[in-house]
Amino acid sequence: MKNILVLIATLTAAAQVNAGTITLETNNHLYPIPGRGTSCTAMNAGRTSDLSAPHVSISELYVTNNSGQNFYPTRLTFTTGDTGYVCSYTGQVLRELGLATNIQPGQRAQTFCNMKCGAVPFGQMAKSGYLTVYGHMSDGQTVEATAEIQVMN
Numbered sequence: 760m761k762n763i764l765v766l767i768a769t770l771t772a773a774a775q776v777n778a779g780t781i782t783l784e785t786n787n788h789l790y791p792i793p794g795r796g797t798s799c800t801a802m803n804a805g806r807t808s809d810l811s812a813p814h815v816s817i818s819e820l821y822v823t824n825n826s827g828q829n830f831y832p833t834r835l836t837f838t839t840g841d842t843g844y845v846c847s848y849t850g851q852v853l854r855e856l857g858l859a860t861n862i863q864p865g866q867r868a869q870t871f872c873n874m875k876c877g878a879v880p881f882g883q884m885a886k887s888g889y890l891t892v893y894g895h896m897s898d899g900q901t902v903e904a905t906a907e908i909q910v911m912n
Contacts, residue, residue: 780826783904785890789815790911791881799855799872810877815910817874817890822858822904823867828897830862836891837876839910846876885911 796810817837824830835853837846848856857871874890888910893903 780824780828780896781830781892781894781902781904782821782823782825783890783892783906784819784821784823785906786817786819786908788909788911789817789888791879792816796875796877798852798875799857800852802872803855810875812877813879813881814875814877815879815888817876817908820856820858820870820874820890821867822862822869822892824862824864826896827864829864830894830896830902831860832858832862832892832894834891834893835874836889836893837874838889838891839880840887840889841882842880844880846874846879848874879910881910881912883912885909 791813792815793813795808795812796814796816797807798809801807801809815837822832832853833849835848835856835858838844854860855872856874859866859868862868888908889905890908891903891905893901895901
């Protein structure tokens with residue numbers, strides 16, 4: 760029973776990370792999707808299958824601003840710690856996810872389209888992945904918050 764409680768506490772900690780003023784919440788686990796995928800940008804343009812297989816789809820992504828200033832997200836990045844894999848969303852591609860460009864104090868923003876990353880290297884065992892939101896506050900201070908995600912096989 761003690762092991763189960765430790766596991767639950769670990770998974771809860773991975774789901775929500777607080778960088779002082781910004782909180783990032785996301786999926787606890789990602790599973791490989793064997794086929795090619797379609798990004799939000801391609802879907803909005805009427806195209807299909809622009810992501811190489813295998814890919815992941817991050818369906819739950821929430822950013823909460825716990826500060827007294829506006830937060831302006833500028834980049835979302837998904838990485839895997841063991842391979843150096845990086846998938847980054849900026850500019851128009853980030854806006855295609857539907858995440859607010861100006862998150863007001865006390866506001867909880869979410870994406871309305873899944874963040875999808877293609878050609879993710881999978882191995883024989885589960886590994887850690889990291890989702891990071893980068894941005895700046897009204898006063899120009901740069902802020903980032905990172906959440907750990909178990910990438911399953």
